[in-house]
Amino acid sequence: MLTNKLKFYGLGIGLRDEIQKDILNYLEASSTQTLIQWLEIIPENYINNGGLPRKHFQEVLAKGIPLIPHGVNLSIGSAPQNKKRLEFDFYLLKGLKELFQEIKAPWFSDHLVNSRIGSHYFQELIPVPFTKEAAEVVANNIKYLEDYFQIPFLFENPSYYTTYGLRELREQTFINLVLEKARCGFLLDINNVLVNSINHKYLPKPFLDDLDLRKVVQVHLGGLKRGYTSKLTGHSIKVLDSHSEPVSDVALDLFSYVIKKTKVKAVLLERDANFSEEGFLGLLYELKQIRGIMDSKYDSEEESETEKTKLATNPTENIISTEPVALETEANNRTASSLIDNKAANVNINPAAIPSTSSIPAIMADNDLIKNQLANDLDFLNEELSDLG
Numbered sequence: 001m002l003t004n005k006l007k008f009y010g011l012g013i014g015l016r017d018e019i020q021k022d023i024l025n026y027l028e029a030s031s032t033q034t035l036i037q038w039l040e041i042i043p044e045n046y047i048n049n050g051g052l053p054r055k056h057f058q059e060v061l062a063k064g065i066p067l068i069p070h071g072v073n074l075s076i077g078s079a080p081q082n083k084k085r086l087e088f089d090f091y092l093l094k095g096l097k098e099l100f101q102e103i104k105a106p107w108f109s110d111h112l113v114n115s116r117i118g119s120h121y122f123q124e125l126i127p128v129p130f131t132k133e134a135a136e137v138v139a140n141n142i143k144y145l146e147d148y149f150q151i152p153f154l155f156e157n158p159s160y161y162t163t164y165g166l167r168e169l170r171e172q173t174f175i176n177l178v179l180e181k182a183r184c185g186f187l188l189d190i191n192n193v194l195v196n197s198i199n200h201k202y203l204p205k206p207f208l209d210d211l212d213l214r215k216v217v218q219v220h221l222g223g224l225k226r227g228y229t230s231k232l233t234g235h236s237i238k239v240l241d242s243h244s245e246p247v248s249d250v251a252l253d254l255f256s257y258v259i260k261k262t263k264v265k266a267v268l269l270e271r272d273a274n275f276s277e278e279g280f281l282g283l284l285y286e287l288k289q290i291r292g293i294m295d296s297k298y299d300s301e302e303e304s305e306t307e308k309t310k311l312a313t314n315p316t317e318n319i320i321s322t323e324p325v326a327l328e329t330e331a332n333n334r335t336a337s338s339l340i341d342n343k344a345a346n347v348n349i350n351p352a353a354i355p356s357t358s359s360i361p362a363i364m365a366d367n368d369l370i371k372n373q374l375a376n377d378l379d380f381l382n383e384e385l386s387d388l389g
């Protein structure tokens, strides 16, 4: 399904349970200027019997904040068993369709993986073999899903920690082939490219250059953490796509590289774990960093005005200041409460709507600690990448 007519959604974050209250408070307090322009939801969490309540969805939508679903269970890499076409779980599809219609989802996405055999789902996202036959299977599954849901589908490149012995195609050729056959959109997870590049020993920029970036509709930006060596098998994983740490500077640099090459409709700060380390204010800090990169891209483009106009005319999507966050320049002797004031002033939110200072962990109150942590990660990543180059 065509994706080039989709509108620009800007920057978003995942509506996860742990930060849901903070996000709703933030949106309440920042009715005219916000770093959060849309929210990603994991749709499977909200459907059928036992799903989480959706009552706040209409409240969010009424504020002009779109909800965009990102699924985890469609398993588009699963092959048909004794049938011409893969049999999807219609209980799942029906629940998803009702939800997509309710929230007026502009598109939906899922991972380029296999996570189901027959009626058995498993937790892990297993990579699909990079073969022409698998590309055909995936493309047929995507076409079926788009036909069923009647909205565009994007697939996401996953991180993976093992490979199949035989590789008929390079990963980037495989991704391009699926895009071509399925005629769908692409959700480029930049951190997954970085994680895979280190674990599987290739340089991320040439990999990105080989991808058909014109098909990128959405970008995911998440954090990684150092991997481990299995005591049992000796198998070593250098980095893990953990979604539990701040986005690394290397990933931000790759993001900057990508958005110079293509028009992206939506960008997500992908954080799913370890919220207590830095608190919601830490996420606002990261959003601000990402937004700065996005705004500088628009400023440097002739057509930027079009995008900005689109953004500014949406009542909840005004351009924010791109001045550096005070946290970066006045790091020392900062108390948690002054951190709130500076951050709140910077993003124009009402400090009263932000959680109490006691919920801000020490790591965010001490900027030097964060800087050291990020600097260490950067040194580590740069070392790994220079070994590859």
Ligand SMILES: [Fe+2]
Residues within 6 Å of the ligand: 156, 189, 220, 222, 270
């Ligand atoms: Fe992702």
